[in-house]
Amino acid sequence: MNSVPRPNIVSPPVAVSRPVIEAENLSKTYTLRRKSGRLKRERTTVEAVRDLNLAVAEGELLGYIGPNGAGKSTSIKMFTGILSPSSGKLRVAGLEPIRDRKQLARRIGVVFGQRTTLWWDLPLRDSFALLHRMYAVPDARFAANLKRYVALLELEPLLDTPVRQLSLGQRMRGDLTAALLHDPAVLYLDEPTIGLDVTSKAVVREFLAELNREQGTTIVLTTHDLDDIERLCRRVVVIDHGTVAYDGALTALRARVAPDRTLVVDLAEPGPAIEVPGATVTRVDGPRQWLAFPAEANAAALVAAIAARYELLDVSIRDADIEEVIRNLYTG
Amino acid sequence: MWGRSAMQYRASMVLTMLNSGLTASLELLGILVVFGNVHSIGGFSLPEALYLYGTAQAAFFTSDLLFTGTEYLAVRIRMGTFDGLLIRPVGILPQVFADQFTPRRLAPLVPAYAALAIGVAGAPVRWTALRIAMVPYTLLIGVAVFGAVWILVGAFQIVAADASEVMNSVTYGGQFMTSYPLSLYGRNLMLFLTFGLPLAYVNWQPTLYVLGHADPLGTPSLLRFAGPLFAAALWGLALLAWRQALRHHRSTGS
Numbered sequence: 001m002n003s004v005p006r007p008n009i010v011s012p013p014v015a016v017s018r019p020v021i022e023a024e025n026l027s028k029t030y031t032l033r034r035k036s037g038r039l040k041r042e043r044t045t046v047e048a049v050r051d052l053n054l055a056v057a058e059g060e061l062l063g064y065i066g067p068n069g070a071g072k073s074t075s076i077k078m079f080t081g082i083l084s085p086s087s088g089k090l091r092v093a094g095l096e097p098i099r100d101r102k103q104l105a106r107r108i109g110v111v112f113g114q115r116t117t118l119w120w121d122l123p124l125r126d127s128f129a130l131l132h133r134m135y136a137v138p139d140a141r142f143a144a145n146l147k148r149y150v151a152l153l154e155l156e157p158l159l160d161t162p163v164r165q166l167s168l169g170q171r172m173r174g175d176l177t178a179a180l181l182h183d184p185a186v187l188y189l190d191e192p193t194i195g196l197d198v199t200s201k202a203v204v205r206e207f208l209a210e211l212n213r214e215q216g217t218t219i220v221l222t223t224h225d226l227d228d229i230e231r232l233c234r235r236v237v238v239i240d241h242g243t244v245a246y247d248g249a250l251t252a253l254r255a256r257v258a259p260d261r262t263l264v265v266d267l268a269e270p271g272p273a274i275e276v277p278g279a280t281v282t283r284v285d286g287p288r289q290w291l292a293f294p295a296e297a298n299a300a301a302l303v304a305a306i307a308a309r310y311e312l313l314d315v316s317i318r319d320a321d322i323e324e325v326i327r328n329l330y331t332g
Numbered sequence: 333m334w335g336r337s338a339m340q341y342r343a344s345m346v347l348t349m350l351n352s353g354l355t356a357s358l359e360l361l362g363i364l365v366v367f368g369n370v371h372s373i374g375g376f377s378l379p380e381a382l383y384l385y386g387t388a389q390a391a392f393f394t395s396d397l398l399f400t401g402t403e404y405l406a407v408r409i410r411m412g413t414f415d416g417l418l419i420r421p422v423g424i425l426p427q428v429f430a431d432q433f434t435p436r437r438l439a440p441l442v443p444a445y446a447a448l449a450i451g452v453a454g455a456p457v458r459w460t461a462l463r464i465a466m467v468p469y470t471l472l473i474g475v476a477v478f479g480a481v482w483i484l485v486g487a488f489q490i491v492a493a494d495a496s497e498v499m500n501s502v503t504y505g506g507q508f509m510t511s512y513p514l515s516l517y518g519r520n521l522m523l524f525l526t527f528g529l530p531l532a533y534v535n536w537q538p539t540l541y542v543l544g545h546a547d548p549l550g551t552p553s554l555l556r557f558a559g560p561l562f563a564a565a566l567w568g569l570a571l572l573a574w575r576q577a578l579r580h581h582r583s584t585g586s
Contacts (some may be wrong), residue, residue: 030584082418084582098582105421117416134422 018094019055020186020218021079026052026088028074028242048074049242051088058185059216061208063233063250065223071242072222076188079220080110093185106135109179113191116175118163124174125159128181135182142181149177152207169200176207186218187211193225205231260292262318263302268311276305287313295319345436353439356389360443374513380543381513383451387467387535388510389444391474393437399479401432402486403499409490414581425574428486455543463542470538473559474510476567477534481506483570487577510534515548522549530562 028049033041049071056062066072077083078090081097081104090097093107110117118127132142150156153173163171172192179187189208193201209232211217221233229236229250236253238246246253263279266288273281274289279302283290293302299317306312363385367378376384405428408414417427448467457463485499492498506529514522514536526532526549540547541556 077415080419082415082582084579086583101418102421102423105419108419110419112416115411115413115416117413117419134420136421 018058020058020093021054021056021220022089022091023052023054023075023079024089026054026075026078026090027086028071028078028083029086047242049078049085052239052243054237054244054247056186056218056220058218059212060235061212061219061233062221063223063229063236064220064239065229065236066239066245070239072239073190074242075239076190076220076222080108080188081105106182107185109182109184109187111172111175111179111187111189111192113172113189113194116163116171118171118174118178120164121162123160123162124155124166124177127163127174127178131178131181137182141183145181145183146177149180152210153177153203169196169203172196172200172204176204180211180217183215184217186220188220188222190222191224192221193223193228201225201227208232259295261295261297261299263291263293263299264316264318265289265291265303265306265310265312266314268313271310274306274310276302276309278302278305345434349436349439352436353442356393356440357443360385360447363447374515375545375548376513376515376543377455379451379454379456381451382447383455383543384513384535384539385511386444386446386448386451387470387474387539388507390441390448391471391534392478392507392510393440393444394471395475395478395482397433397437397441398475399429399482400437401428401430402482402489403503404432405486405489409581414490424578425483425486457543466538466542469559470535470542473538473563474534476563477531477559478503478506480563480566480570483567483574487570487573490577490581506531506534510536519549526551526555530566533559533562 026049027047030046030048032044032046034044052071052075064072064076074083078085079092079097081092081101084098092104095104095107097104118124119130122130128146131137132139137145150159153176155170155173155177158166158170158174161170163174166174176192192208193204196204205228208219208221212219212232219232221228223229234249236246236248236250237244238253246256262282265274267274268287270287273284274291276291278297279291279293281289282292291302293299303312303315360382363381364378366373367381371377373381405414408417408431417424417431420427452467481503485503488499509517509525509531514525514532517525522532525536537547537556538559539545541553547553547555
């Protein structure tokens with residue numbers, strides 16, 4: 001009676017279209033205890049992530065953005081098996097992150113821009129050798145990967161320098177290599193270009209684009225740098241208040257939000273708010289005034305129109321940054 | 333491999349090794365000075381006391397060499413680098429142990445084993461096969477018990493972030509307690525260390541057997557061999573606490 005033959009269920013073959021990251025109504029709540037009296041403590045619940053739905057297909061290069069405290073890090077920590085979800089379903093590379101932590105670790109690479117996962121006092125070469133054994137990467141595979149990434153990221157002259165002596169940009173290149181030696185299916189990058197100079201940023205971006213193109217590595221990129229997103233990601237997911245506020249193409253996001261640009265003018269002397277067609281004053285501070293105008297409008301014509309009626313000392317134009325794009329997504 | 337980190341600062345390592353070796357040796361000297369004035373403490377003669385002291389120190393510093401990474405966990409938690417261990421495809425506890433492994437912790441083992449050797453050579457013991465076997469056995473139980481205590485320390489650090497001082501009283505306190513005949517401490521403390529916090533099994537009980545002393549508490553002689561039971565229970569407790577601590581970390585974040 002209990003010997004009914006059951007189909008032998010092994011993990012199903014991964015179809016090409018099958019998402020590598022699948023989150024369904026994923027939530028994470030923290031309980032905070034706050035002092036509310038001499039001995040009394042009040043419990044408050046914070047929803048860091050609530051009902052997050054996300055599907056990332058294999059080979060995507062995803063921009064994962066949102067204001068600070070929006071739940072980006074918390075959700076990434078759940079994807080990587082560092083934090084356990086409070087509720088909802090989550091599968092990464094067909095695995096359940098917390099339960100299959102060790103297996104998952106072999107399939108993912110993680111780079112935290114602000115903290116290195118390398119061994120602080122060891123030369124890069126030793127750190128890499130340690131990872132080789134830790135991840136049990138086959139020797140030939142390891143040698144080939146190391147050679148490839150060292151060449152791409154120009155690490156050869158740095159291999160024998162202890163990590164603590166590397167510059168931020170050099171260390172980031174080391175961290176990237178370290179995260180990729182075991183051929184992860186998914187690479188999570190948290191602010192990989194933060195604090196880097198222009199050249200290092202370009203190297204890192206070019207590298208990521210190639211990695212995604214050549215190896216088909218799925219990349220989830222968290223950043224505050226709009227340039228990173230613009231140069232690398234076709235798809236953008238905006239997280240706000242712990243949930244997905246936007247999911248789609250970057251161009252569509254721009255078009256949908258169409259944030260105003262800002263023109264800052266310094267007049268010869270303080271006066272009332274400038275009146276000019278096509279722009280509205282948002283702020284006045286003595287002789288300095290801030291005017292908002294549509295992104296697609298002609299800035300030169302606007303400056304000319306103002307100059308015709310007011311004496312101008314200086315002008316500057318500021319593009320809407322990513323924070324504003326996101327803010328407009330809500331208020332607009 | 334982690335030892336290589338320490339080798340990066342070679343001079344510093346040599347100096348700290350000398351320092352920790354010397355500190356441990358001075359303590360040994362202290363015992364000799366005491367015995368310059370009295371002939372026995374707690375019913376133990378000089379070689380007997382050295383034997384007991386040696387087993388405690390050797391067990392403690394061996395466990396310190398192997399398991400002490402947990403003592404530094406609070407720093408990792410606060411710096412947020414603990415998460416870095418969770419993304420590796422190996423056990424978290426082994427990573428924590430290996431994290432702080434350094435050859436400099438070998439230094440205090442020298443005076444510890446020296447004291448043990450003097451004790452073995454000088455104690456008036458008729459060495460039977462069982463008594464000889466009891467020496468490594470004592471060390472093994474000691475390392476196991478202290479090891480479990482280090483894991484408890486780690487679990488505590490994850491939950492309480494910075495309470496290393498509290499834990500020091502258990503670890504280093506335990507090291508101190510086991511270094512001298514428990515008969516020095518008075519009956520109540522002895523009772524507690526035998527039946528409450530089972531530090532008595534680290535080396536006191538087996539040593540009573542090896543040296544042929546009767547337990548001042550009058551416990552049955554079977555207890556001399558109860559070490560593995562207590563060590564196993566302590567490990568069970570420690571691993572359970574560790575799992576709970578990890579769960580706590582995962583549900584609260586850093």
